[in-house]
Amino acid sequence: NAGVTQTPKFRVLKTGQSMTLLCAQDMNHEYMYWYRQDPGMGLRLIHYSVGEGTTAKGEVPDGYNVSRLKKQNFLLGLESAAPSQTSVYFCASSPPVNTEAFFGQGTRLTVV
Amino acid sequence: SQQGEEDPQALSIQEGENATMNCSYKTSINNLQWYRQNSGRGLVHLILIRSNEREKHSGRLRVTLDTSKKSSSLLITASRAADTASYFCATDAAGFQKLVFGTGTRLLVSP
Numbered sequence: 001n002a003g004v005t006q007t008p009k010f011r012v013l014k015t016g017q018s019m020t021l022l023c024a025q026d027m028n029h030e031y032m033y034w035y036r037q038d039p040g041m042g043l044r045l046i047h048y049s050v051g052e053g054t055t056a057k058g059e060v061p062d063g064y065n066v067s068r069l070k071k072q073n074f075l076l077g078l079e080s081a082a083p084s085q086t087s088v089y090f091c092a093s094s095p096p097v098n099t100e101a102f103f104g105q106g107t108r109l110t111v112v
Numbered sequence: 113s114q115q116g117e118e119d120p121q122a123l124s125i126q127e128g129e130n131a132t133m134n135c136s137y138k139t140s141i142n143n144l145q146w147y148r149q150n151s152g153r154g155l156v157h158l159i160l161i162r163s164n165e166r167e168k169h170s171g172r173l174r175v176t177l178d179t180s181k182k183s184s185s186l187l188i189t190a191s192r193a194a195d196t197a198s199y200f201c202a203t204d205a206a207g208f209q210k211l212v213f214g215t216g217t218r219l220l221v222s223p
Contacts, residue, residue: 033211042200042215043155050209058210090154094211097142097204100157101211
């Protein structure tokens with residue numbers, strides 16, 4: 001039972017480079033989320049998806065794009081990385097409303 | 113802006129004492145959830161309370177919800193050193209189908 005798996009766990013990027021973070025869940029959950037966590041800021045919602053083929057913006061979507069082509073995967077893309085995107089990124093998934101969310105272990109991204 | 117704000121930002125207590133954390137939020141909700149995060153790790157779900165519930169218990173945890181004041185509290189009784197972690201409230205805002213987190217409370221329990 002893998003739950004929610006994030007790939008990679010660590011990454012260092014140079015300013016202007018692009019990358020994709022992969023989130024995979026094996027619980028058949030409808031909802032998936034991408035958050036970023038910065039010191040003293042808690043978790044901020046970047047984008048989320050309520051089902052395969054659908055995505056929506058969260059609190060801090062600028063500089064990020066997402067895709068949910070398959071129900072089990074939610075991809076977060078950075079087209080042109082900036083130092084301000086240095087953060088820890090968490091993916092989560094959940095069934096529909098009134099249920100808990102399950103989190104991955106995080107991806108620590110540094111942009112230099 | 114974030115939906116939830118926790119208070120206090122940091123709390124330091126001795127083992128055996130109770131720890132109380134508060135959460136305030138801004139809009140109507142379907143439910144409010146509490147999560148725990150150990151340093152550098154992912155979040156783990158602790159307890160969920162629905163908007164029509166006022167109090168809920170789970171082991172040493174007690175959660176209250178006051179929708180008229182848009183606030184919730186998490187009480188951890190008889191704290192242990194292993195309870196040292198950050199605690200976050202999260203709201204499933206009514207009509208929005210998304211989970212939004214507060215800023216968290218850092219709890220330190222000293223032996």
